[in-house]
Amino acid sequence: MIWSLQATPDLSDQQFAQWSKLLEERAGICLGGQQRIFLQTQVSMRMRELGQSDYSEYYECVVDGVAGMMEWSVLIDRLVVKETSFFRHQPSIDLVRNYLQNKINNNTLDGSFDIWSVGCSSGEEPYSLGMVVSDIFDLARIDAYYGITATDISRAALAIARIGIYPKRKVEMINDPMRRRYFSQLEDGRYQIDGELTDRICFNQANVLNISEMPDNKLDVIFCQNVLIYFRRLLRHQIMDAFIDRLKPGGILVCGLGEVVDWVNPNASRIVADEAQAYVRS
Numbered sequence: 651m652i653w654s655l656q657a658t659p660d661l662s663d664q665q666f667a668q669w670s671k672l673l674e675e676r677a678g679i680c681l682g683g684q685q686r687i688f689l690q691t692q693v694s695m696r697m698r699e700l701g702q703s704d705y706s707e708y709y710e711c712v713v714d715g716v717a718g719m720m721e722w723s724v725l726i727d728r729l730v731v732k733e734t735s736f737f738r739h740q741p742s743i744d745l746v747r748n749y750l751q752n753k754i755n756n757n758t759l760d761g762s763f764d765i766w767s768v769g770c771s772s773g774e775e776p777y778s779l780g781m782v783v784s785d786i787f788d789l790a791r792i793d794a795y796y797g798i799t800a801t802d803i804s805r806a807a808l809a810i811a812r813i814g815i816y817p818k819r820k821v822e823m824i825n826d827p828m829r830r831r832y833f834s835q836l837e838d839g840r841y842q843i844d845g846e847l848t849d850r851i852c853f854n855q856a857n858v859l860n861i862s863e864m865p866d867n868k869l870d871v872i873f874c875q876n877v878l879i880y881f882r883r884l885l886r887h888q889i890m891d892a893f894i895d896r897l898k899p900g901g902i903l904v905c906g907l908g909e910v911v912d913w914v915n916p917n918a919s920r921i922v923a924d925e926a927q928a929y930v931r932s
């Protein structure tokens with residue numbers, strides 16, 4: 651029987667352990683036993699595309715040299731959860747809005763205002779931040795420089811982000827004034843992000859595990875939501891520590907509510923907010 655018509659072979663315990671270990675070592679993502687079917691489905695679908703039928707042989711291809719790295723960059727896109735939306739967690743976005751507004755009110759805006767959206771997926775998160783920041787500067791009639799660096803491990807997600815065209819259902823939940831100001835509707839009903847915003851955002855492929863290798867310009871805001879939840883506790887803490895080192899004094903780190911627990915850092919204090927989890931660097 652040809653491979654494409656065969657049932658998906660089951661991952662053995664040993665193969666599941668081998669693939670999970672690779673995913674955790676390379677991306678930090680820690681799979682539980684309940685995600686075994688997910689892993690099996692994604693890996694076997696990719697193997698099907700390549701005409702391969704043996705998990706162990708495919709594993710050897712993925713870990714072998716430069717060709718292996720290229721194959722890994724395709725496979726990792728299938729193994730990450732990329733779910734996202736515009737203004738996904740409003741209280742966290744409001745926190746950034748208030749933070750910038752206070753800086754303007756207190757005249758403490760110093761040079762450029764720099765944001766890093768970590769694990770930005772297909773771009774909805776950095777574009778939401780861009781809309782808010784741009785709105786505040788417009789209202790304050792300040793022609794300030796701001797920039798957003800948006801990174802993700804998935805090249806496919808970043809390709810969508812860079813194009814900046816989104817389906818109607820995703821954009822129509824944005825309030826009317828924002829939608830009219832920052833999007834134009836295409837003939838097919840989809841929406842295109844305004845060039846004014848895309849010019850402000852620099853999308854880069856980057857693995858948050860390699861944070862020490864990333865350019866270390868200091869940031870006003872680091873926004874990292876729904877990324878660390880897939881990592882082990884100790885790794886989350888190490889990455890949070892590294893984020894704090896990347897902030898300007900007084901800069902803020904906004905993570906997902908409950909995403910990191912039991913974490914303390916001598917240079918960070920928790921911002922009092924009921925519905926958001928954020929820290930300010932001393």
Ligand SMILES: C[S@@+](CC[C@H](N)C(=O)[O-])C[C@H]1O[C@@H](n2cnc3c(N)ncnc32)[C@H](O)[C@@H]1O
Nearest residue numbers: 677730731734769771802803804857858875876
């Ligand atoms: C669930 S999405 C969250 C998107 C967005 N932050 C939000 O909250 O809507 C998680 C994103 O984290 C990315 N990701 C997972 N592991 C990563 C890693 N080690 N380095 C960088 N990005 C990673 C995934 O590719 C995915 O796009």
